[in-house]
Amino acid sequence: MxxxxxxxxxxxxxxxxxxxxxxxxxxxxxxxxxxxxxxxxxxxxxxxxxxxxxxxxxxxxxxxxxxxxxxxxxxxxxxxxxxxxxxxxxxxxxxxxxxxxxxxxxxxxxxxxxxxxxxxxxLPYTYRFPDGTAERFVRFNGRYYDDIVTGRKTQTVRYLDPVPLGPTTFVFEDGEHRGFKTMLGIIDSVTPIHLTDLDDDYQAGLRSHYPRMPRDAKLDDVRFHI
CATH class of the missing domain: 3.40.140.10 (Cytidine Deaminase, domain 2)
Incomplete structure (x- = not known):
């Protein structure tokens, strides 16, 4: 989890x-x-x-x-x-x-x-309502806001955190104020990878986000732009 x-x-x-x-x-x-x-x-x-x-x-x-x-x-x-x-x-x-x-x-x-x-x-293996039209968004830690808004960051790796393809809203928590900063973005691709495909430094960084992630975790390599 x-x-x-x-x-x-x-x-x-x-x-x-x-x-x-x-x-x-x-x-x-x-x-x-x-x-x-x-x-x-x-x-x-x-x-x-x-x-x-x-x-x-x-x-x-x-x-x-x-x-x-x-x-x-x-x-x-x-x-x-x-x-x-x-x-x-x-x-x-x-x-x-x-x-x-x-x-x-x-x-x-x-x-x-x-x-x-x-x-x-x-709800693992859940039934999903086929006619659902919920508005989607992708959540980011607020510290990535500047890098994403300037285009320096165009990739994120997610563990058990589904990301929708196509246009969506990028959501950043504002650590100084209650609420969020938002911007429109586009998810270009979501590619399955394994944790072991990444170097040690990247793995260590991911573990700060996902402390319970197993060593053989399957991940999503997400590419995007604004």
């Missing part, structure tokens, strides 16, 4: 945690969720449990974000009431997020910490 930490994760967790803390003894509302869109806005809501199948908090957030015309969501998290902390989304929520926001990262608990995982990794 690919896990990464992003500068905006804490703000999203904080929004969901503060909302969860307001929930009382009503058994119909026990989970809060929050999501950040590419403009840096946070959308938060709670679940509405009912025996007929009331929606989870994550699905309520998707509707709330759609009503606000938020566009693609970058990060999603759910937090349980009563101090339960971050909880993982159910299977239905994972499928809906994947179909509607395929490039979203989901924050999940992992051995006492919270990690950010691309939603596609939460």
């Amino acid at each position: 690919t896990t990464m930490n992003w500068a905006n994760d804490d703000a999203v967790i904080d929004a969901a945690t503060r909302l969860a803390a307001t929930l009382g003894d009503d058994a119909n509302h026990t989970v809060a969720a929050a999501a950040m869109d590419l403009s840096g806005n946070i959308h938060a809501a709670v679940n509405n449990h009912h025996f007929t199948g009331g929606p989870c908090a994550e699905l309520v957030v998707l509707g709330l974000a759609a009503a606000a015309q938020a566009g693609p969501l970058a990060t999603m998290v759910a937090v349980g009431d009563g101090g339960r902390g971050v909880i993982a989304p159910c299977g239905r929520c994972r499928q809906v997020i994947l179909d509607q926001h395929p490039d979203c990262c989901v924050l999940v608990p992992d051995n006492g910490s919270v990690v950010s995982v691309p939603v596609a990794q939460l």
